[in-house]
Amino acid sequence: MRLPRIKGLIKRRILVNYRVDPTAITRLLPDPLRPKLHEGYAIAGICLIRLENIRPAGIPGFLGIKSENAAHRVAVEWPDSTGQWREGVFIPRRDTSSFLNAAAGGRVFPGEHHRAHFQVRDDGKEIDFAMDSEDGQTRVRLRGRDAEALPGSSCFGCLADSSRFFENGSLGYSATSDPNRMDGIRLQVETWQVRALQIDAVESSYFDDPATFPQGSAVFDHALVMRDIPHEWIGEADLQTVEKAVT
Helix, strand or coil, X not given: CCCCEEEEEEEEEEEEEEEECHHHHHXXXXXXXXXXXXXXXXXXXXXEEEEEEEEECCXXXXXXXXXXXXXXXXXXXXXXXXXXXXXXXXXXXXXXXXXXXXXXXXXXXXXXXXXXXXXEEECCCEEEEXXXXXXXXXXXXXXXXXXXXXXXXXXCCCHHHXXXXXXXXCEEEEECCCCCEEEEEEEEECCCCCEEEEEEEEEECCCCCCCCCCCCCEEEEEEEEEEEEEEEEEEEXXXXXXXXXXX
16 A cells, blocks of 8 residues: 655755657657656756654654655657647656655655665755665765856756646656556645756766767756755655667
8 A cells, every 4th residue: 555645845856857859769668658758858857855843743743753865867758538639747666865755665665765875965055975776786976066157058048947847747757666657746835936056067877878879979068956845745646657678
């Protein structure tokens, strides 16, 4: 049995965003998903999120747990049973510092997680982040600081455009050990508020891998940060998929 609602505090959430050649990302998506495009690009990235006071709805906050987490994600669209197109994100991998998240993810609440080690220095304005998964498959490095605007090289015209794009992607479907099923979960926040994050350095074992993304097909675009946001995770019905053969 899965918990229908989990609530807590987003202490810090960083969205590290890449603009990606749609052809490169499409071959990684299970049917019926397709990339949601912006200015001709697919938008993918990594959500680096510190959660605090996480507990089932109705339980006092002081009984909650805290954890550092990372989710690789792709903005996607798919048709529902009526043929209408919906939007959200596809999450091929989740990593966490929490033993409980790794043990309960996909069982007690949606989303299978891998264990990882995190090192984070965050003074509220500047961030130095490092993550290494225990299985050696995933590595992320990031240094950045709060900023007033997106970089001029971004495919988004302004911070408001980027904010709207990601706010609409609140529904996530996570890959599971069953290639024909994805776990569904929706993020609901009391207030959606993001700031630009100037990135001084970023490394991703996923997006920097030329075997997955040929040179020039995945380029860092911009990053956003959210802080101190009360929220809930709400379980959604699983989505049936058809696994693609990667060529």
